[in-house]
Amino acid sequence: MKKELSTWIASGGVLLVFLAIWQWGPAALGMPEYVFPKFSRVVQEAIHMWNNSDLLGHFWITTLEVVIGFILGSLLGIFFGVVLGLSPRTEAVLSPYILALQIAPKVAFAPLFVMWLGYTIYPKILVAILIVFFPVMINVLSAVRTVDPDMVNLVRTLNAGRVQIFRLVEFPSALPSLFSGLRIAATLAVIGVTVGELVGGNKGLGFLLVDGEGQGNTAAVFVAIAALTLVGLVAYWAVIWLERRVLHYIPKANVTTV
Incomplete structure (x- = not known):
């Protein structure tokens, strides 16, 4: 218990130091706020976007796309991992195509999905699916x-x-x-959705x-990045x-390293 408390205190201390550097560091280095806004300016912009730009609504749209x-x-990924893992012949037949799909840059698919499906949530979800699929499939396979x-x-x-x-044996x-694989996929899903929204989004x-x-509002960019980071952490x-x-x-040390 004491060890966990000391860990939290140390982690909180690192956060405070980081925020202090963010608050006073740019001014000390002579950076103008339009290049690197201080922390308090970003907080002010977040409040403004919450009240005037529906920040919460955009946050929930992105979260929904990430979850789906x-x-x-x-x-x-689980389905194909199990199928290919249990059938080496099926893997030999399908693996070149799955590998080609993984090698193809996912960013290149986003404009295509937008052309097919319009400015809806579906292109973002499809990009996220493509990015999430491979690490889960490989780990399961x-x-x-x-076994x-x-x-x-x-x-x-x-x-x-x-x-x-x-x-009783293989799945457990x-x-x-x-x-x-799911831990990796959880962060990659945010990347996939963000790519989709950057290419063809009107929400999120x-x-x-x-x-x-587009407005040259660096503080708003920092707010969006912070919100995306929060989605990924959650x-x-x-x-x-x-x-x-x-x-x-399973002993805790073997379950996760984080």
Whole structure:
């Protein structure tokens, strides 16, 4: 308990030092506020955007896009990870196409999705799905492939069928790797949605970021970046929270390093 308290105090101290440098550092270096606004100016701009630019509404739109893209991309990654992990032949057939999809720059798909689906939430969600899919799929596939064969044989000696082997041995063994992929995917989903909003958005935090840049309002850009960071942190912490409850039987040091 004391160790955790000291960790929180140290972390809070680092934050205070960072905010102090942000507040007085730019002026000390002679930076004008239109180049690097001080912290209090960014807070003032956040209050202004909250009251006049519907900052909260844009925040929730981006959050919704992140959540939907993360969930759908993760489900697709789990499905293909399991299928390819259980069937090497299927992996041999599909892996070149999946690899090509991963190598293709996701930013390049965003304008195409906007042309197809218009200025809606769907292009942003699709970009998030593409980015989230691969790390989840790779982690699940690797975990399914490395299941202890002795455990599988043991369950088979008890007359377990294929579905039972997967439910009792393979899937539980893949859970730690799955959550490792989900932690990565939670942050990548924010990147995917932001890319979609930057390319073709009329709502969301990415739109506010572009709008602030167009007006030369550096403080508004910082507000949008801070809000996007908050979305990513909440998504990441939500995965950690779920992981600790699903994998409660694993020692904490092995569940997460954060």
